[in-house]
Amino acid sequence: MTESVEDLLARGLAAIPGLPEQGDSRRTLEQLSWYLQELYRLNPLFGLISREDAADPEMLAIRHVLDSAAGVPRVRDALDQGGSRVVCDLGSGAGLPGIPLAVLLEGLLDRCCLVERRERRVRFLRGVIAPLGVPALEVLQADAERPGPALEALLGEGPPPVVVFRAYQQTTPETLKGLVRVFPAGTTVVAWKGRLETAREDARVIQAFPGTVLEEVQGVSVPFLERERSLLVFRIESSG
Numbered sequence: 466m467t468e469s470v471e472d473l474l475a476r477g478l479a480a481i482p483g484l485p486e487q488g489d490s491r492r493t494l495e496q497l498s499w500y501l502q503e504l505y506r507l508n509p510l511f512g513l514i515s516r517e518d519a520a521d522p523e524m525l526a527i528r529h530v531l532d533s534a535a536g537v538p539r540v541r542d543a544l545d546q547g548g549s550r551v552v553c554d555l556g557s558g559a560g561l562p563g564i565p566l567a568v569l570l571e572g573l574l575d576r577c578c579l580v581e582r583r584e585r586r587v588r589f590l591r592g593v594i595a596p597l598g599v600p601a602l603e604v605l606q607a608d609a610e611r612p613g614p615a616l617e618a619l620l621g622e623g624p625p626p627v628v629v630f631r632a633y634q635q636t637t638p639e640t641l642k643g644l645v646r647v648f649p650a651g652t653t654v655v656a657w658k659g660r661l662e663t664a665r666e667d668a669r670v671i672q673a674f675p676g677t678v679l680e681e682v683q684g685v686s687v688p689f690l691e692r693e694r695s696l697l698v699f700r701i702e703s704s705g
């Protein structure tokens with residue numbers, strides 16, 4: 466990892482308002498830089514990220530790690546509001562946003578479960594979480610729409626989790642039905658989205674769907690990224 470990418474990450478994290486204090490600590494930077502290095506090194510083998518986005522470590526840092534980090538303050542608020550210390554990242558792929566989130570919220574989470582159904586991606590995830598040394602991180606190979614006993618056991622513990630996802634699924638009545646069937650009432654969902662206008666269209670689907678309540682759609686500024694990014698936050702009111 467070149468010095469400049471670690472510097473870029475440090476400057477980027479410092480520019481995200483509301484990150485917990487460890488957001489710019491030396492250990493956090495080392496963990497995120499190491500993860501980025503592994504992502505860059507292993508992407509050609511595992512096919513995790515598009516070639517364009519993985520063209521250089523700086524691009525990966527901005528489009529993936531800082532993009533994930535920019536939503537962390539909102540996830541922290543959702544955890545505080547629901548009294549929860551558990552996050553489920555659905556369709557985690559290469560660990561996004563779950564890995565940056567667990568690193569940045571270390572000590573504030575008991576469990577951050579990366580749910581991924583594809584064997585090859587699960588192998589990558591298992592390979593990176595152990596050296597990262599974040600106790601809350603765990604990988605669950607499962608179809609998030611048909612959870613087995615492991616996810617059911619996690620959902621049976623304590624207050625409902627905060628569910629996060631990025632580039633996982635479209636917002637349609639069918640996908641909402643799937644979420645409401647699996648996750649208990651009181652679950653907050655924080656979804657990473659692109660253009661604000663598109664997120665607002667998704668918000669209308671959520672408002673029209675019985676069993677989900679829209680909390681907010683907010684524009685998010687990702688350091689060094691010129692693309693429009695947003696977060697869509699909603700709550701499951703009644704499980705199906």
Ligand SMILES: C[S@@+](CC[C@H](N)C(=O)[O-])C[C@H]1O[C@@H](n2cnc3c(N)ncnc32)[C@H](O)[C@@H]1O
Nearest residue numbers: 556557558561581582583607608609610631632
């Ligand atoms: C486009 S990738 C996004 C990965 C990552 N969240 C990101 O933002 O880079 C979508 C991921 O969701 C996974 N996925 C899709 N449907 C799933 C399901 N029902 N259960 C678990 N994983 C799923 C795919 O295997 C893939 O890794």
